[in-house]
Amino acid sequence: MLCERCKIREANIQYTEVINGVRTEHNFCAQCAREMDFGQYSAIFDGEFPLAQLLSGLLGGEVPAQKKDHLKQIVCPTCGTTYEEFVNNSCFGCADCYGVFDLLIQDNIRQLQGSDSHKGKRPVYRSAPEPDLEAGEEDGISQGREDSPEAQIRMWDRKLKEALRMEEYETAAVCRDKIRELKGGDQADA
Amino acid sequence: MLKWFEQPEQESGNIVCSKVRLARNWSEYVFPSRLSQEQSKELLSKLGEGLKDLGDLDGRDYESAYLSDLTELDRRALQERRILNSSILEKKSPMSLLITREEDISLVLNGMDHIRIQVLLPGLRLAEALKTADQIDDYVNARFDYAFDEKYGYLTSFPTNMGTGMRATAMVHLPSLSMGKKFPAMLNDMGRFGVSIRGVYGEGRENYGALYEISNQKTLGRTEKELTDLVNKVAIQLNDQENQVREMSLKRHRLEREDEVYKSYGVMKYARRLTMKDAMTFLSQLMSGVCDGLVKLEEPCPVFRLMLGIQTANLQKLSDRPLGKEELDMARAAYLRSELPGIF
Ligand SMILES: [Zn+2]
Numbered sequence: 378m379l380c381e382r383c384k385i386r387e388a389n390i391q392y393t394e395v396i397n398g399v400r401t402e403h404n405f406c407a408q409c410a411r412e413m414d415f416g417q418y419s420a421i422f423d424g425e426f427p428l429a430q431l432l433s434g435l436l437g438g439e440v441p442a443q444k445k446d447h448l449k450q451i452v453c454p455t456c457g458t459t460y461e462e463f464v465n466n467s468c469f470g471c472a473d474c475y476g477v478f479d480l481l482i483q484d485n486i487r488q489l490q491g492s493d494s495h496k497g498k499r500p501v502y503r504s505a506p507e508p509d510l511e512a513g514e515e516d517g518i519s520q521g522r523e524d525s526p527e528a529q530i531r532m533w534d535r536k537l538k539e540a541l542r543m544e545e546y547e548t549a550a551v552c553r554d555k556i557r558e559l560k561g562g563d564q565a566d567a
Numbered sequence: 568m569l570k571w572f573e574q575p576e577q578e579s580g581n582i583v584c585s586k587v588r589l590a591r592n593w594s595e596y597v598f599p600s601r602l603s604q605e606q607s608k609e610l611l612s613k614l615g616e617g618l619k620d621l622g623d624l625d626g627r628d629y630e631s632a633y634l635s636d637l638t639e640l641d642r643r644a645l646q647e648r649r650i651l652n653s654s655i656l657e658k659k660s661p662m663s664l665l666i667t668r669e670e671d672i673s674l675v676l677n678g679m680d681h682i683r684i685q686v687l688l689p690g691l692r693l694a695e696a697l698k699t700a701d702q703i704d705d706y707v708n709a710r711f712d713y714a715f716d717e718k719y720g721y722l723t724s725f726p727t728n729m730g731t732g733m734r735a736t737a738m739v740h741l742p743s744l745s746m747g748k749k750f751p752a753m754l755n756d757m758g759r760f761g762v763s764i765r766g767v768y769g770e771g772r773e774n775y776g777a778l779y780e781i782s783n784q785k786t787l788g789r790t791e792k793e794l795t796d797l798v799n800k801v802a803i804q805l806n807d808q809e810n811q812v813r814e815m816s817l818k819r820h821r822l823e824r825e826d827e828v829y830k831s832y833g834v835m836k837y838a839r840r841l842t843m844k845d846a847m848t849f850l851s852q853l854m855s856g857v858c859d860g861l862v863k864l865e866e867p868c869p870v871f872r873l874m875l876g877i878q879t880a881n882l883q884k885l886s887d888r889p890l891g892k893e894e895l896d897m898a899r900a901a902y903l904r905s906e907l908p909g910i911f
C-alpha cells in the first residue's frame with residue numbers, strides 16, 4: 378500500500394484514530410510520519426478533536442503487563458464500561474466513570490489538557506451533595522435515606538475508589554460486585 | 568425569517584462567523600453511548616418536556632424534531648450549515664434537535680452528550696455567543712441537575728471536552744495567507760498556543776474556499792473567558808496577517824487581483840457546469856474582492872450564504888429528484904446564476 382500522504386513511498390506505519398468512538402485507519406510512510414504532527418493532521422478530519430486517540434495511545438502503551446491484568450478487571454459499576462472499552466474508545470460511559478478510572482487517567486489528563494483541575498463556570502443550580510438526607514426534589518427525584526440502596530452504593534463506591542487508590546484490586550473487585558448486586562436489585566427505577 | 572447567514576447587514580470581512588458550544592450531561596442518566604434505545608427515548612421525552620418553554624427565556628421561537636423524523640438529506644444539510652457534526656450523523660440512537668428559525672441557537676439532545684448548546688453568530692462575536700450560551704445553560708441547569716465534579720468540572724463523554732465543556736470556534740477566510748509556503752507549518756505551530764485550525768470544506772488534504780476554523784484545543788484548567796479570548800486573539804491575528812498580505816498584493820498587482828475577481832464573477836454568472844472545487848474557488852475570490860472593495864454587490868449578500876447554497880445536500884434538497892455527479896455540477900451552476908447578485 379502506498380503512503381496516503383506522499384503517495385510515493387510504501388506505507389509501513391499504521392495510525393488508528395478514534396474520534397467520538399469512530400475508528401479511522403491511516404497508512405503513512407516512515408518519512409511522512411516523522412514530518413507530521415498527528416494531532417494536527419487528524420484535526421482536518423471532521424468531528425471532535427482527536428486528542429482522545431492520544432489518550433488511548435498513552436494508556437495502552439505504558440502499563441506493565443501484570444498490572445494490566447488487574448486493570449482489565451476494572452469495570453464501572455454504574456454503566457458497565459470496562460477498562461478496555463475505556464482505553465479503546467477514550468469515552469466515559471457515565472459520570473461515575475471519572476471516579477472509577479480516575480487514578481489511571483490523572484497523568485494522561487494532565488498531558489492531554491495541560492491541567493488537571495477545572496477553572497471556570499460552575500453549575501448555578503446543584504442538587505444536594507451525597508451524604509445528605511435531602512428529601513425529594515421538585516420533580517420527584519429522591520435522594521434516598523442513609524440505608525437506602527443508593528446510599529449503600531455510594532458507600533461502596535467510595536470504598537472502591539479508595540481500594541483502587543491503594544492498588545488493592547481484590548478489595549476493589551469485592552466492592553464492585555457489591556455495587557453491582559445493589560444495582561441489580563434496584564433495576565426498576567434505575 | 569432569515570437565517571443568521573442570510574442576514575444582509577453583515578460587514579464583509581474575513582471572519583465569517585463565531586460559534587460557542589457547551590457540552591452538558593444530566594446527572595440522572597448514564598452518558599448517551601451507554602443508554603439503551605428505551606432509556607434514550609425516556610431521556611429525550613423528559614428533556615423535551617423540561618425545555619418546551621425555552622423560548623420564554625429569550626422570546627425566540629424554537630422548533631423541535633427527532634433527528635430520526637428528518638430525512639437523511641435534511642440531516643446532511645444541517646451538517647453543511649454547522650448545526651450537526653459528522654459523528655452525530657453516524658449515531659444511530661434516538662436524538663433530537665431544538666433550533667431557532669434563524670439557526671443561530673441550537674440544542675442537540677442525546678447526541679455525544681445529553682445536552683449540547685450551540686450559538687452561532689456572523690462575524691467575530693465570541694463573547695456575545697458565550698453570553699447567550701451561558702444564559703441557556705443556566706435555564707437548562709435550573710431544570711436538570713448537571714454531572715459536575717469539583718476537580719474535573721462538567722463531566723462529558725470525551726476527555727477532550729471535560730472541564731468547561733466548551734468549544735469556541737471562529738471561521739476565518741484566509742485565501743492569501745493559505746497560499747503561502749509557511750502556512751502548513753504555521754497551522755502545526757498553532758497547537759503550541761492551545762488552538763487548533765482546520766480547513767472547513769474540501770476533499771482529502773485539499774482545501775476548497777480557504778475557510779478555516781480556529782478552536783480552543785483544551786477545555787480543562789482555563790475559564791470560558793480565557794478560552795474564548797484566546798480564540799478571539801488568534802482569529803484577529805490571522806485576520807490582520809491576511810489583510811497585510813492582501814494589501815501588499817493590491818499595491819503591487821491591483822490589475823491582476825481585479826481581473827481574477829471579475830473573471831471569477833463572470834464564470835459564475837454564466838457557467839453551465841461547476842464542480843465544487845471550482846465554485847468554492849470562485850466564491851472565495853469574490854469574497855475577498857468584496858472585502859477589499861474591488862467589486863460591490865448590487866444587493867448586500869453575504870458570500871458565505873452562496874458557499875452554503877452550493878453544498879451538495881442543499882442542492883439535492885432544492886431539486887425534486889436525486890442528482891448524479893454531472894447533474895450536481897449543473898445544479899450548482901444554475902444556483903449561482905440565479906442567486907448571484909449584480910455588481911457595480
Ligand atoms: Zn509518505
Ligand SMILES: [Zn+2]
Nearest residue numbers: 453456471474
Ligand atoms: Zn460509568
